[in-house]
Amino acid sequence: MSNAFDFPGGIHPPERKQRSNQATLIDAPLPGRVTLPLQQHSGQPATPCVAPGDTVKVGSVIAQREGMISSHLHASISGTVREVSTTQIIIDSDGQDEWNRLPSIDWQRAAPNALFERLNESGIVGLGGAGFPTHIKARVVERHTIHTLVINAAECEPYITADDLTLRHYASDVLEGAQIIAKLCGAQHIVIGIEDNKPEAIEALRQAIQKSQPITVELKVISTRYPSGGERQLIKRLLDLNVPSGGLPADVGVLCHNPGTLLAILHAVRDGQPLVSRVVTLTGEAISQPGNRWVRLGTSIKELLEQVGLDHTALHQVIQGGPMMGAPLLTLDTPVTKLTNCLIAATIVELPPAPVESPCIRCGECESVCPVSLLPQQLHWYARANDDAKMERYHLFDCIECGACSYVCPSHIPLVVDYREAKSRIRLQRIETAKAEYAKHRFEFRQARLAREEAEKQARKEARKSQQRRTPTSAVASSEKVDLRGLRIAHAAAKASVKKAEKTLARVAQEDPKQPLDDLEMQLATAQENLKAAESQLAQAKEQQAASAPSQSEESS
Amino acid sequence: MSDTFDAISMLSAVAVLTGLGLGFGALLGLVSERFKREDNPLVEQIDALLPQTQCGQCGYPGCRPYAEAINQGDALNKCPPGGEATIHALADLLGREPEPLDGEAQSEAKVAFIREAECIGCTKCIQACPVDAIIGAAKLMHTVIEDECTGCDLCLDPCPVDCIDMLPRTAPLHQWQPVIAHSPGLITSDRQPAVGSVHVERL
Incomplete structure (x- = not known):
């Protein structure tokens, strides 16, 4: 089966997409109240810029991006801000649904900067699941050359049909969004990767491709296999390019976007409509009217599911995301966010709880299905032993957490849970180590500052002393044997370390202008303090020697 | 004839080896003088393992002075902020026996x-x-x-x-750590419902 254009492993879980892809895409009723978490994207949470009691319209900015990787947040209904906390903003609806749109932009004529700014102010993030701010992803051209834009319409996970329905209804709009991104990143090719289990969407795309311009779009239909929707896996299957470990698709000249994101981009540019709603798949045996809905961000999941006929008695669990990579919700009292692509209200028969795990029998099933060719059983071993160094050596961070290994494990070991836990533990350790290193540099800076102050104080004292004793007694001067040579060496070393720190700072600043440079600046300041201390010591010693030299010459004569 | 030959060959071998020894000795001496490091690299490594709180609970004014003291042979167990993990890491690095922490661990x-x-x-x-x-x-x-x-x-x-x-x-929220309880890894025949086990309702 496998050819050069294929990734290793993969599985064929039951698709169960029929349940939600029959109904057409419709708007969910307007919620009476929305709860908007400040962090619905990767990076820093946004900072609120409204106060309780403020009146907002749909599309008003309610929280500004904070720091480099972050995204704006907009009101998804018109009404009054009820509560602003450190984690979320709650808005009560006035039922009017009044919009606050931005002016439309003609993307074919607009300057790239205007488009970048529009993406930024529209709060668009990757709607496929990772939630990476799109305006930053679009700026990838500043450091990479992009030749191909891949539209990731594989949607390989069972149950989810949000992209499928988006494409059926908005195929030409999605392609126009893709043309905008292709223009921004300078891509010469647009390739759509779609699995063959979505015939209607493929047909809609075929129709739309003919009118899409200026760049011709290539449609590649691939056989259905999980996880071909993984960014790296799809790029391998479509273009036969390997994204390096720890790298980005941009490293091989590819940019990957989800159809939903591209549609949101078009809405932002053409209609001036910020990201305030998204398509959510509502499915599972415990609801009576499954299907896809346009849902305003911040809508309560409980209300949303009850609107489509949630049967509380049959419900066993609600999973946010797909059954493979999603997470069961511990409470339904939580809002739809920019990252909620699917809600599965499952009965106990449909998605039974996993049997109690047994010990690993080292059958190697997990290894044969791993799409990244890792050794899940070895990772499992080291994860349970908390051996983080070994896990990193076995490329834990290349794991895409697709869940194929857990799916096939005959011992029902929740392998991916182990890996996620280990990843977050290692990440925390890295943060701690960086923090300790920073504290060390601050401590060194303080030591250097104190030493410099001490040296300067000493120099002043000496200067005063030598002023007082106009006629220095030779005995005092000669007893203070000055180690001028040692001080010179120390001075030169301090000078060299200042130069080195300056060079490092300049190099890092040039390589990655967005990186925080506090720590390196601190190291430079430390080196400078050291240099000042050495200078004043040297000057003092020279003065002493100069003072003692004439007295010695007097003596000898 | 053979005596003189042996003597020459022996002497020449001795001379060559002595020459080589002196040559390399001089080279090593030169290199060690030329590339001399002011700081001790081992101290750097020890310092890197310490938590850098600079709290002075070890009795030294900061982490680096304690790292220098450890290098001189001081005990490894004087760092409460680092706890057991630091002691083990230090013991691994220095090939010493880990000792129990001197003082209360920071919770x-x-x-x-x-x-x-x-x-x-x-x-x-x-x-x-x-x-x-x-x-x-x-x-x-x-x-x-x-x-x-x-x-x-x-x-x-x-x-x-x-x-x-x-x-x-x-x-901060992004540093949240999941709390996961692992099952003890029993084989199927050992398994029985745990006494007083709590069933947690998901919804």
């Missing part, structure tokens, strides 16, 4: 907090802070930069009005 990360209404602006805590994490000026209120504070306690003692508290450090 959680702390951060200093100045009750600003009570601060009299004496600057004593600013002078005590090893990482310059307190800002303020004489007769003006002081405050702690939370991100820079290492939680070392050193500002508590100098404060004349006891207006500094050590509060548990709140981790």
